[in-house]
Amino acid sequence: MPDEPCYLCDTESDVEKKNLTIYVNCTNCGQYKSQVLFAGSSGENIRKHRSRHLVSGVIWHLWDDHYSRHEPEAASNAEFTPKIDTIEDMEALASQAPRLPHDKAMALLRNAAQRTKVFGEEITYKVDDLAKCYAASITELSEFSTYLEELGYLDHRSTKSGEHLKLKAGAFNEFLQSQSLTVFISSTVYDLLDLRAELAEHLESAGHVVRMSEDYERFDVDQKSDSIQQCLNNLKASEVIICLLDQRFGGVIQEHANEQWNGKSATQVEYEYARKLDLPVYAFIRDKAELDAGLIRGGGGTRTRWVEARGRDESKAKWLEFYDSLVKLKGNPQEPNWYDPFRTSVDLKKLVDKRLNDYVKSR
Incomplete structure (x- = not known):
């Protein structure tokens, strides 16, 4: 399948087009299909929609939850196709996303705790990781990191390669053991x-x-x-x-x-x-x-x-x-x-x- 931008997050993805249906397998958003996305102007409206990053986050979390419950082989064959055929479908998915910056930052913190295998490990977040905290840009993700640092949950530093997070002892124990x-x-x-x-x-x-x-x-x-x-x-x-x-x-x-x-x-x-x-x-x-x-x-x-x-x-x-x-x-x-x-x-x-x-x- 050719590499083309994901219609939700612009990440290079595997895209397959059959008749009027497009099938996207995105490392960031998971798998989804749509007919309207391939229908010219409607697709462009969705691509430019203000809630695009929220939908991307919802899809990623749905996919991650589905994948974690199955063996990789079962997950790859399972039907996981959120319906995104109209702007209304997109708004319905976006409504499931947290809107407050605090809630988005906590989503980032939970994900960092899940990714941390040993205390003291540094976790790097790049553009492909934006959906994990419903962020619209790497700048917004950096703002969430700064907010969590001010709360005393982690240390962070920004470089050209991304945001580098390191959980402090209290957050590491709290979020790994009390989920x-x-x-x-x-x-x-x-x-x-x-x-x-x-x-x-x-x-x-x-x-x-x-x-x-x-x-x-x-x-x-x-x-x-x-x-x-x-x-x-x-x-x-x-x-x-x-x-x-x-x-x-x-x-x-x-x-x-x-x-x-x-x-x-x-x-x-x-x-x-x-x-x-x-x-x-x-x-x-x-x-x-x-x-x-x-x-x-x-x-x-x-x-x-x-x-x-x-x-x-x-x-x-x-x-x-x-x-x-x-x-x-x-x-x-x-x-x-x-x-x-x-x-x-x-x-x-x-x-x-x-x-x-x-x-x-x-x-």
Whole structure:
């Protein structure tokens, strides 16, 4: 595809024209398509529009959020085509952008925190990075940097090669560790009620939003859906899934309209659905249960010391099947998957904090 200026930010981009439609793949704005942009004067009106840089920022942030949730291969094949066929479409997208200089500066600060891999690292912003803070020019980006420096968040210097930012210790820790995530807690409820409540309170104290089925203040309810589907709806609206496995497999779903759920527990269905959506799932397994997995694998009706069997080998077999799905790599059961064993709620909270901080840094 030929290199031509992006219709929103003028960055040299891959542009493909088919009939009356133009497809743009811009490193700054992401991918989009439009018909009017290729239609002469209308396209020029959009190119010169005063909100062009705001639209570019909205598209970049939408694309970045979409891309971070998928493997690169999946993201490149996914349909991500914001509609920009008229001036009205452009204004609708621009309305999603922050307008206050403070909010734009904070967008720059959050992005700099995400890009900073180690404390003391200097991050350089060039013209191609303007969309990350909805800036119209490198001069405006420099103004945002100066504002953040006056607030004590960073040091910055301007050169011909761009704006060079270095976060100070307070900003580095604050913005890397306290970025809010929507977290879905998946586990059996009856036996882990106290553990779930303690973990939810801990996560909310760190600024996160928690979704959990037993607390309707933390759970969106749709009267038209059954309990399993409501759990999946709340899971889909979350960014990170925390899966806890302890001594119980949970109640077995039977005679559900969705036959693929039958014979499984609600937690197992939630885990598989999260994997299908490519959402990040972090598994935490009680250490006593981890030891019992070896006993169950030995067969012969071995009595477990921790895992609840309810007197049936079938229950233990289902528990072990779910355990194996957590600890073995998807698509390659010979390879181990990453999970964290825990003993107490104190251990669990520290491990969850570590995983969420790692996730924030990797976004």
